[in-house]
Amino acid sequence: MRKVLWVDTETTGVNRSRSAVIEIAALVEIDYQVICEFNETMAPFPSADINNKALETNGRTRVEIMTFPPPNVTLANFAAFLDQYIDAFNKADKFAPAGFKIDFDTDFLRNAYKREGFPYFGSYVSTACIDVMTYVGEAVAGGLLSLPNNKLKTLCDHFEIPLDAHKPMNDIYATRTLYAIIGEVLRGERKG
Numbered sequence: 001m002r003k004v005l006w007v008d009t010e011t012t013g014v015n016r017s018r019s020a021v022i023e024i025a026a027l028v029e030i031d032y033q034v035i036c037e038f039n040e041t042m043a044p045f046p047s048a049d050i051n052n053k054a055l056e057t058n059g060r061t062r063v064e065i066m067t068f069p070p071p072n073v074t075l076a077n078f079a080a081f082l083d084q085y086i087d088a089f090n091k092a093d094k095f096a097p098a099g100f101k102i103d104f105d106t107d108f109l110r111n112a113y114k115r116e117g118f119p120y121f122g123s124y125v126s127t128a129c130i131d132v133m134t135y136v137g138e139a140v141a142g143g144l145l146s147l148p149n150n151k152l153k154t155l156c157d158h159f160e161i162p163l164d165a166h167k168p169m170n171d172i173y174a175t176r177t178l179y180a181i182i183g184e185v186l187r188g189e190r191k192g
Contacts, residue, residue, distance in 0.1 A: 004029040005095035008168035010058040013051035020044030025168030042074035088123035098130035145192030
């Protein structure tokens with residue numbers, strides 16, 4: 001059975017150990033079918049670095065993010081959501097995490113779970129992942145794609161994929177679509 005967890009987070013910065021997750025979005029895909037979605041906010045942990053540029057990018061304010069549920073509540077909700085589809089105690093039953101620069105998101109989630117004393121996030125996900133940026137890299141390296149940069153927004157604009165950037169569930173759906181298109185480019189079925 002193919003189990004993929006498409007994930008996107010919004011954060012208070014880019015430092016994976018000092019910045020905080022403030023929104024988690026996830027999409028469960030089993031055998032190529034979208035099963036369900038998760039999208040919740042959470043307040044930053046007390047000593048988190050909060051970068052004003054990061055808040056501007058994700059359209060949040062300091063006052064607003066402090067009203068979000070505590071991290072332990074959102075992380076417990078996310079774990080309960082994942083428990084519906086994965087046996088965390090079965091090493092053979094894991095999601096392949098997927099997304100655009102997916103290590104960014106999974107690193108943030110691992111750190112958040114460790115900080116809050118919850119079971120290790122790795123109980124739910126495999127170390128093997130689907131990073132759409134890697135496939136973009138293959139297309140660029142093969143001379144199949146050449147754009148001014150390889151940002152998700154630039155790629156979505158190029159392939160006419162609707163994207164309301166930094167809205168995590170929208171980012172996930174755009175990334176899934178981009179994944180399919182880049183696959184076509186790599187197979188020679190579509191021009192980059």
